[in-house]
Amino acid sequence: FLEVIPLGAIVLAATTFLDWWMYGSRVIVPLNFLKFNLFSSGGDYYGTHVFHWYFTQGFPSMIWTFLPLSVFGVIKSREWRLSGLIAWVLGVYSILGHKEFRFVLPVLPLALMFSGYFLAAMSQFKGKNLHGKRHFSRLQLSVILLIITNVPMALYMSLFHQRGTEDVMFYLSKEAHNGRVKGVLFLMPCHSTPYYSTLHSSLPMRFLDCTPSDNKGTLDESDRFLMNPLDFVGEVFGNLSSFSHIVLFESEERHVIQLLLHDSFQEVRRFFHSHFKIDRDLQSSVVVYSRRDVL
Known part of the structure; x- marks a missing residue:
């Protein structure tokens, strides 16, 4: 927390100076953002969602089939600060009536990091090979599931949908x-x-x-x-x-x-x-x- 305050103050001062220089008047963009979106609910003009939308629909649809792996990764890693940051961002943006996927996009890599952590932990697990029969490990099954559920959708959304x-x-x-x-x-x-x-x-x-x-x-x-x-x-x-x-x-x-x-x-x-x-x-x-x- 003590590291964040000085860095935040420097960034705020630098951006305020640049905005003042470019606009020709004193403008504090973060303050205007709060005034418009939070205090006056100006963003509601473009549509609103229920308060729990990020938790029940928005973020789950973004992370898709990586969601259970991320949850298990959070539990196994016990990195409560990073996982708490994800929950904090989703919670704060849930206060706003107007919600969009792009608003919470910055925390998606953090959630995927927990998925990767859990997959790495699964690779350390050595299952028993009964009767000498070859079978897929949990890691292999998880990777196959992720490929089947994500790669075709990624290709379609990137190459065809709304192009x-x-x-x-x-x-x-x-x-x-x-x-x-x-x-x-x-x-x-x-x-x-x-x-x-x-x-x-x-x-x-x-x-x-x-x-x-x-x-x-x-x-x-x-x-x-x-x-x-x-x-x-x-x-x-x-x-x-x-x-x-x-x-x-x-x-x-x-x-x-x-x-x-x-x-x-x-x-x-x-x-x-x-x-x-x-x-x-x-x-x-x-x-x-x-x-x-x-x-």
Whole structure:
């Protein structure tokens, strides 16, 4: 504890100075984080979960079949400080109404470390080989189970699941490099794509805003679009001629396709995105429409 305080003070002072320098005013980001997420529950704007979600659903789904090995590793190692740190982080973040997997990702390696410790301990166990018959050890069975339950899922999640929003940006990047993109409108929930980090071109782009409002109950652009796509596009954007490309999910395409065709847009590419839905309607593919005069 005595080591943490000086280090924490140095880091806080350094980051506060950098924030003050970059923002041009005195800003303490950790304090603003506490004000917004804890004291004013600003994060609840993006959705909430029950208080025990990290313990009963969130973290177990992250660690998956390593969970029992981690529990046994904690018990066998008796490293209560490290295991207590995991519980502390999960407990503190459970206070917040808005919960996400990424918030507790830093403690995942610690939990996996306990899994590795228990696997190493199992390797020291010498089971009896009855009647000279060859059989799998507990360690071998555990490793086989981990491979079967994790490797296929890792490959699917990394190579196929929800890849459309990345593929579409690679496509737009190539089109922009060839001078065929003048402006892009993303009619999809905010922050759905990597955006400029993949485009690498200084082009005007617009996505639906989801900035929290001070007035509770006020819908952001993402929510308004999902509630009534056609009316929203006509009300907010009117004439779509300022955009050369429009990107949207297939689930919303059917609501605005007539408007797009009327404004001289046509489908140019369709990218696979997902086999099943997560928290919204099935977003099976990402569709790109382009104005005919830029093809």
